[in-house]
Amino acid sequence: MSAPPPSPAEAGSNAAPSSAATPAASLSLQQVLLCGAAIVTLSMGIRHGFGLWLTPITVDRGWTREAFSLALAVQNLAWGAAGPMAGMLADRFGAMRVLVGGALLYAAGLALMAVSSTAAGFLGSAGVLIGLAQSGTTYAVVYGVIARQVAPERRSWAMGVAAAAGSFGQFLMVPVENWLIGHTGWQNALFVLSLAACLIIPLAFGLREPAQTRHAGGHHQSIGEALREAFGYRSFQLLMLGYFVCGFQVVFIGVHMPSYLKDHGLSPQVATVALALIGLFNVIGTYAAGTLGQHMPKRYVLSAIYGLRAVAIFIFLQVPLTPWSVYIFSAVMGVLWLSTVPPTNAIVAQIFGVQHMSMLGGFVFFSHQIGSFLGVWLGGKLYDATGSYDIVWWLAIGLGIMALLANLPVREGAIARAARPARAAAA
Structure with a gap:
C-alpha cells in the first residue's frame, strides 16, 4: 500500500500545531508500519476471539454468562484505565519498553486464564492482567510512534494501515483460535x-x-498543562463521547454475538465465520477511513460510521435470522468496526500535536473502554435477567445516533496557544 500524495490544502489542514512540529523521522516509514502493524495484528487478533471461549468455559466451570462477561468487562475497563499511564510512559521513556512489558503481561494473563478455577481467579487473569497488557500493546502506544515518526500529511493514512493490520489479525486469528479450541481443548x-x-x-x-x-518540538508542555488543555477543549470531550459509543457497540457484538446466534439455533461455525468476516472487511474499512481522513473532514467520516452502524443493527434485527443475514451484517459491521480509530487519533494529533500523543490517545481510549465495559457487562446481565439480548441491541442503535450527532461539531484545526514568555520557555 503506497500513500496517496496529499493535496496542498490537505497538507496544510492536517498539520499539527506549529509549536509542536514533528521532527525529522529517524525510523523509516516501512519499519514503523511493518513492526507496528505486526504488533497490532497479534494483540488485537488474540483478543478478538475471546467470545469463542464463553460457552466452553462457562459450561466446563459451571459459571453463568454474567461471570464470564464481568471478567471481559473488567478487562476492557482495566485496559482503558491503564491506557493513559501506558501512553504517558511511552511518551516519556519510549514505546519499546512499554510494549515489552505489555507482551509479558499478556502471556502471563493468557496462561493464568487457562488455569483459573474460580470466577475470582478468572476475573484477575482474563480481566485485570490481560486488560493491563492490552493497554501497553495496542493502538495508543503504537499510534504515538506513528504520530512522531510519520509526517503530518501521512498520519491519517499510516494510522489506517496499522488499524487495517489489526483487522487482518482478527480475520486471521478467529479461525485459528476456533481450530485450537476444537482440536486441543480450550x-x-x-x-x-x-x-x-x-x-x-x-x-x-x-x-x-x-x-x-x-x-x-518547539512547544513543550508539562503533563498537567496538556491534560488541562485537552479536557477543557470541547472537541476533545466530543471525541471521547463518540469513542464511548464505539466501545459499547463493538465489544457487545464481539463477545455476545456467538452466544446470540447459538441461542437462535445457528451453529458455532456461523459465529466463527461471522467474526472472521468482521475482521476481513474491517481491513477495507480502516484503510478507507484513514485514507478518507486525508481528503475530507474527519468528523464527517466519524459521524457517517456511527450512523451507518445504527442503521445496520436496526436492519439486522428486522430481517429473519439466517446464516446469510449474519454474514451480510458481519461484512457491513466489519467495514465500520475499527474504522473510527484512524480518524479519531489523527484528530487528536492534529489538534494538540505529538508530544503527549500516546497519553491523550490513552484518555480518549479510556472512554472507549468504559463503553466496552458497559456493553459486555450489560449484555450478560440483561441476558441473565430477561433471557434475551434485545434491550442491549436497541441501546446500541440509540447510542449510534447520539455519536453521529456528537462528532459533527468537532473542530479539527490546531488549537491556538498563547505564546509562552521567554523566561518560562527557558525554564
Whole structure:
C-alpha cells in the first residue's frame, strides 16, 4: 500500500500545531508500519476471539454468562484505565519498553486464564492482567510512534494501515483460535496464545525511538498543562463521547454475538465465520477511513460510521435470522468496526500535536473502554435477567445516533496557544 500524495490544502489542514512540529523521522516509514502493524495484528487478533471461549468455559466451570462477561468487562475497563499511564510512559521513556512489558503481561494473563478455577481467579487473569497488557500493546502506544515518526500529511493514512493490520489479525486469528479450541481443548488453546503473545517482544525493538525524536518540538508542555488543555477543549470531550459509543457497540457484538446466534439455533461455525468476516472487511474499512481522513473532514467520516452502524443493527434485527443475514451484517459491521480509530487519533494529533500523543490517545481510549465495559457487562446481565439480548441491541442503535450527532461539531484545526514568555520557555 503506497500513500496517496496529499493535496496542498490537505497538507496544510492536517498539520499539527506549529509549536509542536514533528521532527525529522529517524525510523523509516516501512519499519514503523511493518513492526507496528505486526504488533497490532497479534494483540488485537488474540483478543478478538475471546467470545469463542464463553460457552466452553462457562459450561466446563459451571459459571453463568454474567461471570464470564464481568471478567471481559473488567478487562476492557482495566485496559482503558491503564491506557493513559501506558501512553504517558511511552511518551516519556519510549514505546519499546512499554510494549515489552505489555507482551509479558499478556502471556502471563493468557496462561493464568487457562488455569483459573474460580470466577475470582478468572476475573484477575482474563480481566485485570490481560486488560493491563492490552493497554501497553495496542493502538495508543503504537499510534504515538506513528504520530512522531510519520509526517503530518501521512498520519491519517499510516494510522489506517496499522488499524487495517489489526483487522487482518482478527480475520486471521478467529479461525485459528476456533481450530485450537476444537482440536486441543480450550485450555491448551490459551497456552498456545500465551506463546504467540511473546512474539510482540522482538517486534517492539523495531519501534525503538531515539530520545531526541521523542522529545523534539518547539512547544513543550508539562503533563498537567496538556491534560488541562485537552479536557477543557470541547472537541476533545466530543471525541471521547463518540469513542464511548464505539466501545459499547463493538465489544457487545464481539463477545455476545456467538452466544446470540447459538441461542437462535445457528451453529458455532456461523459465529466463527461471522467474526472472521468482521475482521476481513474491517481491513477495507480502516484503510478507507484513514485514507478518507486525508481528503475530507474527519468528523464527517466519524459521524457517517456511527450512523451507518445504527442503521445496520436496526436492519439486522428486522430481517429473519439466517446464516446469510449474519454474514451480510458481519461484512457491513466489519467495514465500520475499527474504522473510527484512524480518524479519531489523527484528530487528536492534529489538534494538540505529538508530544503527549500516546497519553491523550490513552484518555480518549479510556472512554472507549468504559463503553466496552458497559456493553459486555450489560449484555450478560440483561441476558441473565430477561433471557434475551434485545434491550442491549436497541441501546446500541440509540447510542449510534447520539455519536453521529456528537462528532459533527468537532473542530479539527490546531488549537491556538498563547505564546509562552521567554523566561518560562527557558525554564
